[in-house]
Amino acid sequence: MFSGIIERLGEVTAVEPVADGAMRLTLQTAFPDLAQGESLAVNGACMTIVASDETGDAEVFVSAESLARTNLKTLVAGHLVNLERAVTLATRLSGHLVQGHIDGEARLASVIQEDGARSVRFDLPASLAPYCVEKGSIALNGVSLTLNSIEPVDAGRFAVGITLIPHTWTHTNLQHARVGDPINVEVDVLAKYVERLCHASLNA
Template sequence: MFSGIIECTAPVLAAGAREGSLSLRLATGFPDLDLGESVAVNGVCLTVTERDAAGEALFFVGPETLARSNLGALTTGGLVNLERSATLSSRLSGHLVQGHVDGLARLSGQSEDGGTWRLRFTVPEDLSRYCVEKGSIALNGVSLTLNAVEAAGQGESDLHVAIIPHTWEHTNLHRLTPGDAVNVEVDVMAKYVERLCQPYQRP
């Protein structure tokens, strides 16, 4: 479990595809990683399979994760957002994030507004139905507040978020260009509510 508060960004040292999976080596900067530890990489919960005292770590990315996330597009020299898993004593400064990506959004607009960056992401409606104005969402693992959710036509919706200078500078969101894909994890509470209400819906 994570909170969506990014601890650091890390360069990709190697990204090697093999037999439908991916081997990902990162310079995490965390010298005390444990084997088997969970780390959110661009919002995707991955397991540390190798590590050293310098903080370099190896992660395995399987076919299901590659199909749902943007990790398959990573190349050497890329930059990813990192967050280590929360503990029972952690402050929940963001919101409850599982690290289970629901799908992808694409950056469709950006503008600067008094030091804040306003970003617009386009998502399919099967994800936007879980999104509400002033609700929470995780984009590339970053816990953000939705300023607006608007229908965009053709089965898509636009999500509007505002990025403060600290988040802009300390995550990889500042590297995005229009058309780039980000990982989306909607608020899990919305999915539970939908599931619980299904037996009571009229046919």
Template sequence: MFTGIVEELGEVVGITPTAQDSATVAVRGPLVTSDARHGDSIAVNGVCLTVVEVDGGVFTADVMGETLRRTALGTLRAGDAVNLERAAALNSRLGGHLVQGHVDGVGEVISREPADRWETVRFRLPAALSKYVVEKGSITVDGVSLTVAEVGADWFSVGLIPTTLSLTTLGARTVGDPVNLETDVLAKYVERLLAAKEVTA
């Protein structure tokens, strides 16, 4: 479980294809590897990956073919910056919201509107996910916990403050770039419970 509060900007060192369309990814992140061990979870652009090895500030993780196809990790190249977050500790503050690291779909940047100290950024999202997105609700974009400003049938917008613009990859995303989206898990649980109630009624 994560909070969507990015701890550092890491860098993809390399991606090595393996059998059956899977790959091993190596990521440099001195902070998140400072106490990382084999088997720990680190979110990379919002995707929960399991640490295989740590060596000199670089960790490696295996990525299944399904993950490469269903998230934007499949578009990463060596040298790309990535948002990194270690799994939340039970005694830590919940600064963002509950994030699983399980991507629901891939969105796309469709516009950016700079203001004096922030930017309004609009993202396209798969229409099937729009029912889970509400104004003033939470959404995770490339692992960053954000508050939804507006929402449409297949889009939503957020306001990015200077800290988010400078300390995450969202400051450099351009129109057309793909992003990983995870909707609020609470909305999905409520939907499931209501559906079960209708069946038994």
């Protein structure tokens, strides 16, 4: 479990295809105390540390399923990724509950600078629209963000508007995204549970 508060940017140092369409990803995390088996969110996707050393170099195994569902498949050496270690029971929940299970890919649609902040628009798959509400939470590349606006679904897509404050812009890899780039999306898990419970009640 994560909170969507990015701890640092990590650099991809190696990408190695392995059997069955999977990938081994090597990262310079700058975390000197990662343990084998520990969970690490990479661009919001929960990965398991399979090897690490005291310099912060770490390896994760990315399954074919994860590659199909996330933007990790686009990574090459030199790319920067958002990193967050799993929360503990003593962690302040400054963002919202994030599982690290990616629901789909958004596309960056536009970025407009406004009074030091940035007004950003993302296009999302229509299937995720039921879980998005104005002033609700969403995780984009693992970053916990608040939805300012939601546009109607059109041609299988809909758009959301988000404000990125200067700290979020400079401390995450959203600053490097270009229009059209894929962005990992995780909607609020509480919304998914509410839908399931309501659906069961309405069909009882």
